[in-house]
Amino acid sequence: MESEEKDLIKEPFTEYGVYSYADYLTWEIDEMVELIKGKVFRSAAAAPRRKHQEVAGLLHSRFLVHLEGKQCKVYIAPFDVRLPIKSIRNEDIYTVVQPDICVVCDRSKLDEAGCVGAPDLIVEVLSPGNNKKEVRNKYEVYEESGVREYWIIHPSEETMIIYSLVEGKYKPSRLFSSGDVVKSECIPGFELDLEEFFEKID
Numbered sequence: 001m002e003s004e005e006k007d008l009i010k011e012p013f014t015e016y017g018v019y020s021y022a023d024y025l026t027w028e029i030d031e032m033v034e035l036i037k038g039k040v041f042r043s044a045a046a047a048p049r050r051k052h053q054e055v056a057g058l059l060h061s062r063f064l065v066h067l068e069g070k071q072c073k074v075y076i077a078p079f080d081v082r083l084p085i086k087s088i089r090n091e092d093i094y095t096v097v098q099p100d101i102c103v104v105c106d107r108s109k110l111d112e113a114g115c116v117g118a119p120d121l122i123v124e125v126l127s128p129g130n131n132k133k134e135v136r137n138k139y140e141v142y143e144e145s146g147v148r149e150y151w152i153i154h155p156s157e158e159t160m161i162i163y164s165l166v167e168g169k170y171k172p173s174r175l176f177s178s179g180d181v182v183k184s185e186c187i188p189g190f191e192l193d194l195e196e197f198f199e200k201i202d
Helices: 002-010 050-067 131-145 194-199
Strands: 033-036 039-042 073-076 101-104 114-116 121-125 149-154 159-166 169-172 181-183 191-193
Touching: 033 131, 050 073, 050 101, 050 121, 050 194, 131 149, 131 159, 131 169, 191 194
Parallel strands: 121 149
Antiparallel strands: 033 039, 073 101, 101 121, 149 159, 159 169, 181 191
């Protein structure tokens, strides 16, 4: 019996199950997992690549400086973002993600566990092996839940694209690269000079 309990803690879910945030809270696991519509998604690697971390860390610091003294708050992973459909009860939430960066302007969505409801802006920095999850699965839940801007950054190619929510559907920008200055529509005054930004990444 003790052996069975240990196995359950080590592998508390299967790829075929449907799980809620209530289940997620009971898991004792070392790797990062996310729930998207009840399905478990494991981290693609034990830890993100160095360049991924540099991009996420530098961009987070830029948001921190810009938002100092303002209403909006910025958070960097690991940080649970729960995206409920109807009820905010733990057992009724089936999507829990950990975006690389998120900006939340409605502070009523924040609690001790993280954020419940759609952040205003989410940034995902792509890593080898997780591109499909970010581009397709997260795109769908971010659009459905009402995330106003969804930024996808490709570190090795030094490019990015912004999806802006227009009448409930995402409208993609063109592909931005070195020489472009990117502006956020939902975070007034925030700009990112991509050439200057990527020059600081070794």
